[in-house]
Amino acid sequence: xxxxxxxxxxxxxxxxxxxxxxxxxxxxxxxxxxxxxxxxxxxxxxxxxxxxxxxxxxxxxxxxxxxxxxxxxxxxxxxxxxxxxxxxxxxxxxxxxxxxxxxxxxxxxxxxxxxxxxxxxxxxxxxxxxxxxxxxxxxxxxxxxxxxxxxxxxxxxxxxxxxxxxxxxxxxxxxxxxxxxxxxxxxxxxxxxxxxxxxxxxxxxxxxxxxxxxxxxxxxxxxxxxxxxxxxxxxxxxxxxxxxxxxxxxxxxxxxxxxxxxxxxxxxxxxxxxxxxxxxxxxxxxxxxxxxxxxxxxxxxxxxxxxxxxxxxxxxxxxxxxxxxxxxxxxxxxxxxxxxxxxxxxxxxxxxxxxxxxxxxxxx
Numbered sequence: 139x140x141x142x143x144x145x146x147x148x149x150x151x152x153x154x155x156x157x158x159x160x161x162x163x164x165x166x167x168x169x170x171x172x173x174x175x176x177x178x179x180x181x182x183x184x185x186x187x188x189x190x191x192x193x194x195x196x197x198x199x200x201x202x203x204x205x206x207x208x209x210x211x212x213x214x215x216x217x218x219x220x221x222x223x224x225x226x227x228x229x230x231x232x233x234x235x236x237x238x239x240x241x242x243x244x245x246x247x248x249x250x251x252x253x254x255x256x257x258x259x260x261x262x263x264x265x266x267x268x269x270x271x272x273x274x275x276x277x278x279x280x281x282x283x284x285x286x287x288x289x290x291x292x293x294x295x296x297x298x299x300x301x302x303x304x305x306x307x308x309x310x311x312x313x314x315x316x317x318x319x320x321x322x323x324x325x326x327x328x329x330x331x332x333x334x335x336x337x338x339x340x341x342x343x344x345x346x347x348x349x350x351x352x353x354x355x356x357x358x359x360x361x362x363x364x365x366x367x368x369x370x371x372x373x374x375x376x377x378x379x380x381x382x383x384x385x386x387x388x389x390x391x392x393x394x395x396x397x398x399x400x401x402x403x404x405x406x407x408x409x410x411x412x413x414x415x416x417x418x419x420x421x422x423x424x425x426x427x428x429x430x431x432x433x434x435x436x437x438x439x440x441x442x443x444x445x446x447x448x449x450x451x452x453x454x455x456x457x458x459x460x461x462x463x464x465x466x467x468x469x470x471x472x473x474x475x476x477x478x479x480x481x482x483x484x485x486x487x488x489x490x491x492x493x494x495x496x497x498x499x500x501x502x
Contacts, residue, residue: 140261144252144498145170146238147245147294148329148460149451150303150318150411151418152396154426156288158350158389159309159361161396164290165318165494166298167244171236172501173213173253175261178229184213187235197221197229200282208283212250215282216258216274227262239488242331243452248291251278256296256498271296271498272311286347298497305400309363316403318494320462323408325446328463330475331488334432334456343453346426350389353382362389388425392418412447412462419449428454435478436487443467443474460492 145166152162185192186209195204195214199222206214213232220227232254238246255275259266266274275292279285293313294304302315320327354362357373362385365373370390377383395414402410419437423429433450436459440448448461463471472489479487 139174139176139502140257141172141174141501142253142257142260142498143170143172143501144249144256144295145298145495146249147291147298148327148458148492149290150460151399151414151449152290152392153418153422153451153454154346154350154428155363155389155392155396156290156306156308157286157347158354158393159363160389160393161363161400162290162306162308163303163316163396163399164294164298164306165303165492166294166497167238167492168495169236169238169244169249170295171234171238171246171249171253173250173257174233175254175257176231178231180229182214182217182227182229183231184210185231185233186210186213187233197227203282209250211283212247212278213254215251215278216255218282219274219277220258220262220264225262225264230261232257239331241456242333243450243454243457245291245295247279247283247285248275248287248295251275252292252295252498254278256500260500268297269311286344294497296498298495300494300496302494303403305396309361316400317406318403320408321465322406324465325408325462326465326468327492328440328445328461328468328471329490329492330436330440330459330461330472331490332430332432332436332456332459332479333485333487334430342428342455346385346428349382349385353377353386356382357386362386363393365390367391367394384425384427388421391421391425408462409446412445415447415449415460415462416441422450422454426454430454430456431482432479432484432487433457433459435482435484436475437461439474439478440471443471445471 149164193210303318437448440461445461
């Protein structure tokens with residue numbers, strides 16, 4: 139048996155910049171998924187500790203794929219793709235067990251896919267290098283599952299480093315570790331899972347991606363990453379559509395905030411990350427329009443409770459909020475969010491602290 143663990147992630151800053159060839163700054167979490175691969179007598183069997191029934195299919199490629207539950211597609215996707223790539227994949231049993239909250243914007247899907255791909259690589263002796271692991275993991279989500287992810291989630295799940303965020307250039311998929319330990323500045327990274335139900339997330343995500351691509355086309359650039367902050371006003375004046383103006387303004391200013399965040403972290407000026415968080419949230423709320431009342435309420439209550447900065451993290455329309463909070467104010471900040479949610483009639487949020495952890499690794 140071969141076992142591999144891959145983590146979920148928090149994106150510290152850089153939302154919806156990945157598919158615009160831009161910059162992101164995620165970090166790996168302690169929460170993740172463990173995948174176990176072992177030889178079997180026949181077929182491909184997948185099992186999850188979070189479900190009661192095994193899924194058993196005959197070996198096939200994408201064209202001959204079986205109709206299976208959605209979660210199993212994330213596991214079987216690598217097998218289908220390897221089959222199509224000419225790899226002789228034997229009968230296998232793959233078991234997965236994840237503690238990444240689903241629907242929270244913490245990349246439970248990337249943790250699942252990357253743990254399976256890493257375990258398969260070792261078990262089958264595929265010999266994939268870092269680029270190969272990333273490519274196969276991305277293909278699973280893009281081609282087998284059909285999720286239009288930009289690649290950030292798989293990058294950090296595979297390459298995260300303990301005590302560091304990962305500065306990623308999504309144009310060439312290069313990454314650099316950046317020190318991230320808020321405790322040295324007397325701060326704590328607090329996470330609030332709002333548990334807000336995602337609202338129209340699939341259609342809205344796709345609409346924003348199409349809008350960004352259309353704006354880039356109208357501006358004559360390959361991607362909005364190519365519009366600099368200095369060029370922003372000129373670019374906005376060339377766009378007649380107010381929605382495309384908003385999308386462009388968010389992406390260009392968010393890229394600039396990522397670069398600024400990397401600079402302050404490398405200089406050890408952690409407290410200066412706070413205002414960048416808050417400005418990022420305002421941009422997501424006002425320009426990209428991907429927040430919901432629960433996440434806005436969490437941000438407002440955290441800032442009122444003394445956070446030096448707070449923002450929604452993830453694709454939007456629900457999910458988690460992160461905040462940099464003085465270490466001695468963590469409990470009070472959590473209580474402030476719970477009280478705000480109770481007053482607004484929202485459900486009970488989950489509040490926890492997070493540190494930057496290592497990426498995917500073999501356990502056996």
